[in-house]
Amino acid sequence: MNEEAGREARERAWLARVAAGERQAFEALYGEYHRRLWRFLARVSNSRELMEEAINDTFWIVWRKAGEFRGDSRVSTWIMGIAYRCALKTLHRDEGSFESVPEDLADAVELPQVRAEQRDWVAKAMRRLPQEQRSTLLLAYYLGHSCEEIAQIMDCSVGTVKARMFHARLKLRNLLPALGGLAPGEDHAAHG
Amino acid sequence: MPRTDDPQALHRQAWDLIPWVVNGSASPEECRLLETHLTGCRDCREEYEFQRRLWSALSREREEGTPDPRPALERLWARIDRMPQNEGAIPARGPRRSSAAYARGLLLAVIAETAVIAGLSVALWLRPAPPAPAAYRTLTQAPAPAKAAIVRAVFEPQLRLESLQGLLTRTGLEIVSGPSAAGVYALAPLPGAAPTDAEAAAARLRADPAVRFAEPIVAAR
Numbered sequence: 370m371n372e373e374a375g376r377e378a379r380e381r382a383w384l385a386r387v388a389a390g391e392r393q394a395f396e397a398l399y400g401e402y403h404r405r406l407w408r409f410l411a412r413v414s415n416s417r418e419l420m421e422e423a424i425n426d427t428f429w430i431v432w433r434k435a436g437e438f439r440g441d442s443r444v445s446t447w448i449m450g451i452a453y454r455c456a457l458k459t460l461h462r463d464e465g466s467f468e469s470v471p472e473d474l475a476d477a478v479e480l481p482q483v484r485a486e487q488r489d490w491v492a493k494a495m496r497r498l499p500q501e502q503r504s505t506l507l508l509a510y511y512l513g514h515s516c517e518e519i520a521q522i523m524d525c526s527v528g529t530v531k532a533r534m535f536h537a538r539l540k541l542r543n544l545l546p547a548l549g550g551l552a553p554g555e556d557h558a559a560h561g
Numbered sequence: 562m563p564r565t566d567d568p569q570a571l572h573r574q575a576w577d578l579i580p581w582v583v584n585g586s587a588s589p590e591e592c593r594l595l596e597t598h599l600t601g602c603r604d605c606r607e608e609y610e611f612q613r614r615l616w617s618a619l620s621r622e623r624e625e626g627t628p629d630p631r632p633a634l635e636r637l638w639a640r641i642d643r644m645p646q647n648e649g650a651i652p653a654r655g656p657r658r659s660s661a662a663y664a665r666g667l668l669l670a671v672i673a674e675t676a677v678i679a680g681l682s683v684a685l686w687l688r689p690a691p692p693a694p695a696a697y698r699t700l701t702q703a704p705a706p707a708k709a710a711i712v713r714a715v716f717e718p719q720l721r722l723e724s725l726q727g728l729l730t731r732t733g734l735e736i737v738s739g740p741s742a743a744g745v746y747a748l749a750p751l752p753g754a755a756p757t758d759a760e761a762a763a764a765r766l767r768a769d770p771a772v773r774f775a776e777p778i779v780a781a782r
Contacts, residue, residue: 377718378716382725382740399634399637400630403634404627407627408627417628424633425640428637429641491615491618495619506580509580509586510615510616510620513585514584514586515584515587531577534577538580538608
């Protein structure tokens with residue numbers, strides 16, 4: 370059994386036990402997802418309080434609806450779909466909690482001189498994306514979901530996911546022209 | 562996936578595939594298509610490299626700042642424990658009913674069962690029986706101690722939840738612990754089921770194609 374299949378089997382078993390009201394299994398599932406959800410939400414919100422509320426709203430639903438999981442998707446897709454809806458509801462309630470960087474901070478997105486600064490620099494650029502595009506990219510690159518799974522999580526068509534990813538990539542290419550040393554005109558000799 | 566010989570359409574198709582190849586969710590055929598295209602397209606090679614570095618930067622995210630989940634979990638338990646019982650976890654077995662209807666049915670069944678047991682006790686023993694522990698537990702009580710497992714089993718990873726439940730019901734077993742890191746579950750006889758021989762239970766499990774491995778736990782007998 371490979372690592373991914375083992376994790377899926379483990380999470381399905383936890384969910385089955387949660388459906389039977391087992392608290393130990395629920396705590397195991399909560400522990401597994403809290404870190405993932407926190408990291409995802411930290412990219413779309415600037416409020417720790419609302420992030421925790423969104424996570425607990427998500428698991429409130431998981432506790433009540435575990436028996437309705439039909440098994441036609443990965444457990445992570447099912448839980449992320451709930452989390453995405455909870456995040457939209459919770460974070461939209463508080464105006465401005467869906468954090469974005471104002472236009473006048475565009476200058477902050479500069480060429481990185483030190484590789485260690487790259488992540489902060491990427492983070493700043495990510496915050497320039499509209500929420501749907503940012504979430505699409507995070508679900509794909511942070512959490513490794515497929516195009517079809519992201520459509521399910523965000524409750525939209527596969528075509529919409531592709532379009533959001535397309536626009537996110539274009540915008541990031543403009544914001545991050547030198548990511549990882551790929552400055553315009555640089556590196557062509559190595560690849561061309 | 563539709564194939565095309567139009568170079569522009571192929572380029573667009575390859576371009577769209579890049580993120581899904583980078584994050585490992587593309588099919589082998591899609592990976593091959595992109596790989597072939599990359600050998601002759603500098604734009605896509607640059608974009609592939611850019612996306613790969615973006616993915617790498619995001620996946621190397623620092624984890625400091627991720628809080629301890631336990632206080633939040635305690636708050637969630639407090640919220641769940643304040644919840645009326647009929648809104649608790651909904652067992653998935655049997656036809657789907659509303660949680661309120663399920664709770665009402667469960668309550669009536671428990672009352673009826675308690676009455677029958679009490680009547681039988683009086684008729685058979687003509688003496689008051691000591692108070693028996695409830696045959697059920699509320700959702701807010703701590704879980705009962707795990708029963709002695711008689712079989713270890715590993716299921717196929719694609720086994721669906723309802724199929725797993727059906728399989729356990731058919732074999733008269735329930736999960737008492739697991740899965741371990743290796744995906745191994747410990748199974749015990751269902752409450753009220755006839756005494757089960759561990760060897761026979763393991764054999765019943767092995768007969769199901771969704772069971773990858775099953776063995777009796779001899780020491781538990």
